[in-house]
Amino acid sequence: MERLFAPTVSVRHQATVRYCGRDLTYFGGCDYLRLSVHPKLIEAAKKAADFGLGVAASRRTTGNHPAITALERELADFFHAESSVLMATGYGMNLALGQALSGRFTHALIDDRAHVSLQDATRFLGAEVRPFRHRDPNSLEKVYRERPSGARVIVLTDGMFPLEGTVPPLQEYRRRLGADVWWWLDDCHAVGTLGPKGLGSLENVGWSRHQVLQVITLSKALGSFGGALLADGATVEQIWDRSDCFVGGTPPPLPMVAAARASLRLLKRDSDRIRRLQTSVQWVKQQLVNARLIPEASPGPMFLISPNSEAATKRLRRRLLAASIYPSLIHYPGAPEGGAYRFALSSEHSEEEIGRLLAAIIGVASNVKGRGPGSGGRMG
Ligand SMILES: Cc1ncc(COP(=O)(O)O)c(C=O)c1O
Known part of the structure; x- marks a missing residue:
């Protein structure tokens, strides 16, 4: 049961949560730029909300509010895409895209550790679904070569x-595959964290949008709520035309639409938060690599620490609580069986807070290169 029902945690302010009667520094979740508590988003x-909470109707009936179409235009502009479409969640956006693409492709090659929503979406494609080994260009190429x-x-x-917080080797993937291949990127965690302007994978690797479908969420780094697709106009039309999920659902609440618009305005003006993050x-990733706690200095703000026994899990929990840090042990698809501590940095964590986290995890002050206190031995 403990695995199904996670503890209740309430955010206090930028980097703190209330847990078991204490205010603890929080490195959980996906609010990487802490925009969900930004005064401009809250004000928007x-x-x-003064004009109502939601449209209470499908976009295809009477629910196509001007604030929603304005946000779609602003998303397309911000991400330099031809078009965009908004839905209530990123998960739903992946499903809706699967429905819209039904029959367009004969073969869907999917990373075998892709997010559950992507895996789920393949069921609608009417294509042969072939998994390839996680982040492995050789495996992708092999599966590709087997196509008729x-x-x-x-x-x-x-x-x-x-x-x-790892990323796929997109350049290498593309180098190995034919120019006629299309790409469906779930950038829910890459937006706001990758690329100088936070535009995600494409900005990070310098790809154009040609034959790329980018699904994002507004509910993580962008601090609001909702899902969106950035794509060519024809694919967006197909969502409106062929996706039951889209046609038969309600768009996000209007206050969240307004907050998302405020978020884009803020990031367009100033990418300081992204740079800081x-x-x-x-x-931090370099420190963790040096301490041999993670295998590579991946570019994402999150990392997993998987203690190798129940005793080690409890020891780290005690150490974190002693350092006034929320022990973010998670049980999630793709995480190790017994759970793992997932930590996510944000642009708003102070050096002191980050140092405290590293000291608690690594436990040896000298490994933390002068940031934060710490004592004791290596975790294990
Ligand atoms: C990779 C990935 N894709 C899609 C989603 C779904 O996004 P949303 O929470 O907006 O439904 C998530 C959410 O956790 C995710 O991690």
Whole structure:
């Protein structure tokens, strides 16, 4: 049961949560830029709420509110996409895209650790679904070569994997595959964290949008709520035309739409938060690699620490609580059986807080290169 029902945690302010009667520094969740508590987003949501909470109708009937179409235009502009479409969740957006693409591709090649929503979406494609080994260009190429002639291929992968903050080797993938291949990138964690302007995988690797379908969420780094697709106009039309999920569902609440618009305005003006986050991530990941706690300095703000026994799990929990840090042990698809501690940095964590986390995890002050206190031995 403990695995199904996680403890209740309430956010106090930028980097703190209330847990078991204590205020603890929080490195959980996906609010990587802490925009969900930004005064501008909250003010925008409050103002919008004065005019009603939701449209209470499908976009295809009477629910196509002008604030929603404005957000779609702004998303397309922000991400330099031809078009965009908004839905209530990122999960639903992946499903809706699967429905819209039904029959368009004959073969869907998917990373075998892709997010559950991508895996789920493949059921609608009417294509042969072939998994390839996680982040492995050789495996992808092998599966690709097995296609029959005339196959129409789409590759599905997370643009950033939510547990370790790793990214797929997109350049290498593309180098190995034909130019007619389409790409479906789930960038729910890459938006706001990858690329100088936080535009995600494409900005990070310098790809154009040609034959790329990018699914994002507004509910993580963008601090609001909802899901969206950035794509060519024809694919967006197909969502409106052919996706039961889209046609038969309600768009996100209007205060969240207003907050998302405020979020885009903020990030367009000033990418300081993104830069700060990326600087912290680089530094912290290098410390963790040096301490041999993670295998690579991945670019995402999150990392997993998997203690090798129940006793070690409890020891780390005690150590974290002693350092006033929320022990973010998670049980999630793709995480190790007994659970793992997932930590996520944000742009708003102070050096002191980050140092405290590293000291608690690594436990040896000298490994933390002068940041934060710490004592004791290596975790294990
Ligand atoms: C990789 C990935 N894709 C899609 C989703 C779904 O996004 P949303 O929470 O907006 O439904 C998530 C959410 O955790 C995710 O991690």
